[in-house]
Amino acid sequence: IKITQNIGVTFIMTGQYADAINSFEHIMSLAPNLKAGFNLILSYFAIGDREKMKKAFQKLIAVPLEIDEDDKYISPSDDSHTNLVIEAIKNDHLRQMERERKAMAEKYILTAAKLIAPVIETSFAVGYDWCVEVVKASQYVELANDLEINKAITYLRQKDFNQAVETLKMFEKKDSRVKSAAATNLSFLYYLENEFAQASSYADLAVNSDRYNPSALTNKGNTIFANGDYEKAAEFYKEALRNDSSCTEALYNIGLTYKKLNRLDEALDCFLKLHAILRNSAQVLYQIANVYELMEDPSQAIEWLMQLISVVPTDSRALSKLGELYDSEGDKSQAFQYYYESYRYFPSNIEVIEWLGAYYIDTQFCEKAIQYFERASLIQPTQVKWQLMVASCFRRSGNYQRALDTYKDIHRKFPENVECLRFLVRLCTDIGLKEVQEYATKLKKLEKMKEIREQRIKSGRDSSGGARGKREGSAGSDSGQNCSASSKGERLSAKLRALPGTNEPYESSSNKEIDASYLDPLGPQIERPKTAAKKRIDEDDFADEQLGDDLLPE
Incomplete structure (x- = not known):
């Protein structure tokens, strides 16, 4: 089976999808497994066969996981010996392997559904609905909710906000984990549309459903930030970071909050920490440069802006900001270089145009x-x-x-x-x-x-x-x-x-x-030197003057 699977993968790599399909179909008929099922879906997707994609998805869903039910890990309160055994096997190697296999199965099913949903029916929404119905009738019932949320996120990517909101609102009566995820997305959607009251209510719902959800806490902080209560917003961002130290959104937002509160040293500390996590983030680099500028340290601001334009060399605003800083430092030639580059990429910024015109007038090149x-x-x-x-x-x-x-x-x-x-x-x-x-x-x-x-x-x-x-x-x-x-x-x-x-x-x-x-x-106008205005002086005019010792030849 393993050799046949490798043959199928080799056929995919060489583009021979029909032969690959034969290999994976053979495996799925004899000893079905998750990898072969997923590769079979990929092969049918590559040749564009809708019906076969559906059948392959159903075969993938039907693959037995061979995992014991979670019930056996629940300790009965009266038997101390059994409690000790269950405690010992709760996190042993076999249990870890079972968890990994389940996570892998969910990953394959979700990825396959996202891949085939837009192409198996007339629209991606109908395709998603078909996938959800198949999943609901299988052993992966809890995945149906994740698929629905993915459907809403796909609507977002397609800029269809109304459909995204309708899809997410269906989860208000579901279990706490799914409700929190849906409410978090709804809160973020309403925040983007500047409907802060709605955003705040859904953020509250998300936080109440799952107090340890860092995204929900960050969104709640955002709604408070929008109302101008920066101290309280900072508390929510800090709580989000306590629950998940890798929540970069909360760290970035707390930096913005400290900027608003004029606590520039703390803001700089946040953005420098963020820079250590996100090395080439243009937003983070700009914020560091901006904080240094607010701290009246133009040389450091210039240094960080130079790093920024190495990441986004065509950003006209960053280039004009560099020109402005060099101009404030009195370096007109460098200022001109960056203002000119900014003008090249965005020739409609009045401030840049005005500076360049004034520069040429100042240097007496009016025609330019x-x-x-x-x-x-x-x-x-x-x-x-x-x-x-x-x-x-x-x-x-x-x-x-x-x-x-x-x-x-x-x-x-x-x-x-x-x-x-x-x-x-x-x-x-x-x-x-x-x-x-x-x-x-x-x-x-x-x-x-x-x-x-x-x-x-x-x-x-x-x-x-x-x-x-x-x-x-x-x-x-x-x-x-x-x-x-x-x-x-x-x-x-x-x-x-x-x-x-x-x-x-x-x-x-x-x-x-x-x-x-x-x-x-x-x-x-600056007066030009009048080189031809004076009369020519004859050499004899110097005859009566006595030359100093410093002018006589040695």
Whole structure:
């Protein structure tokens, strides 16, 4: 039988499934065993024969385990000699072998059911139901509940949450172990859907059914954590760890709890322990780096983030965080490298785009900043500041025609933007275009409208009466002014305001005459060295000067 079994396995390895089936069918007819039955199911699965898969599953279920019933291990209270014998054989080698054989049988049956259920019927649910019915009619009745829970988990994998919930709710009246497992899964499902009241009630049911279930305790801690009671949540996580020291979820969550409580040393200790268990977990590596950052130890944070990007090299958030840390340390070149890598993998992060644009302006490569501000204007088309920056970059790099076209385009999109009109008036004046008068007239109208608006606000403030009313009116007018400025994009972001010469916000003049002065959104240009400005000095100019001893030849 063993030789025939090895022949069958060899046929499977060489892909000769028909021959393998013959070998395993021969074994199952003569001396059925679990391995041969499982391999027979695999062979039928490989050739896609549904009916034969069903028959093979029934044969696997019917394999006799040859294990004594557990009743014989129950001690009668009156016979002391029998009690001693039973105590001696409760955990002897034979009993251990029986337990192993039973566990192996359950593993084969559950694996076979999970394998064939999706393919033996029209849908996986119908297939699972068939497997459950076959198992219920066999000696493995208790496995039927595990199969049902696996069915619910398969629904979860297929994102069918409603069916998963319906399947799990059937276990509310079952025995405590199965009820606890089902309630744990239900609690987790409701937690994911942000229904914390339901999640909490099922977590309570799971804990009451099995107080030593670490998953149930962890879920109960999660529901309390969501309500903001971090100290109590930590107690449940600790209890879960006492019941099962390898419960990584509880250890991770207790680390998050300590972070919330600002007990950073204890949080770091939890995550470092977790790192020893889960060596390459990206989440754990990030949490360690984050804790070091909160502890104001950027060098350690950078070191752990470097480990993180070795595990997930395409994570744009981790790369941008590295760039941010290097920037705070004053290492602009390294910061640029990681911000650029982050931009490559995710070119829609406004903060990264803004930093790269500001970096190129700071280093006087305005033409390179253009692509980043253009990208920002695509992401936020209603923000005028990005388009103004693109135009300023063109002007800075000497491409006045492109700058003019860009300002005209901005004016078409944002006709009430005063700053854009000022740039147009200035550019048209410099180039000598006739359109200058048209833009000057528009600018004058806008200035007048602004003046009228300001007068209305002032008169409304005066008519409100009372010191309190005046204060409220003033605050209201200020906030209204700020809102209008931000809505039109006339204020720079904090990053770009930090550049030299960009400390003042855009302000329109309240004079009645046209004021075409403007503030460059990129700040004042750095003066270039005037190498050809001075007159050439003749050698004779030095004739009257006396040379010092340090300049004379030795």
